[in-house]
Amino acid sequence: EAGVTQFPSHSVIEKGQTVTLRCDPISGHDNLYWYRRVMGKEIKFLLHFVKESKQDESGMPNNRFLAERTGGTYSTLKVQPAELEDSGVYFCASSQVYGANYGYTFGSGTRLTVV
């Protein structure tokens, strides 16, 4: 079974530019999550999709961040325009069921550096 795949693995962009991160969940996992870790902080929740619907987007920091999951398969997270404080590692995870006892499978993350 393929795991959760994220790309790119690294991205360096200038302040004000746009970056799009992609996540491919484990096949058959309806639940897809985005998390991020900024320098020196804990890993924090951004949002949760159930299939193509946003179940919870309470962790999205501001309207510069846009997440989509067209067709309920892969997801993209766009940052536009990027700011310096957006630098960090963005993780994607998927699960079969949420709020239950199945746990999460995480991808390797995308390290975003905004200069």
Add this chain to the structure above:
Amino acid sequence: KQEVTQIPAALSVPEGENLVLNCSFTDSAIYNLQWFRQDPGKGLTSLLLIQSSQREQTSGRLNASLDKSSGRSTLYIAASQPGDSATYLCAANPYSSASKIIFGSGTRLSIRP
């Protein structure tokens, strides 16, 4: 609001020692607690998942315990090896917000050969 704390932030021990990593959480109303490992520049690898009804889980040299009443979980590593060096994170999945898991800040473990 659920908060997860891990102490110590860093730990260095000689190879072969048994060790315990600690995790505490403020709200006992959780579905599960999960321990992860993160190697530098890599993603999160799930080590053990303890369901709310369980007291412990074991995988090889790893044993994780859960005491919801005291809001504590421990990860026991037996006969540590240099390859165990990594950051270990615990994360709680609260009833109050089933969509998300709440991470601790991690313990950076270094095993000295």
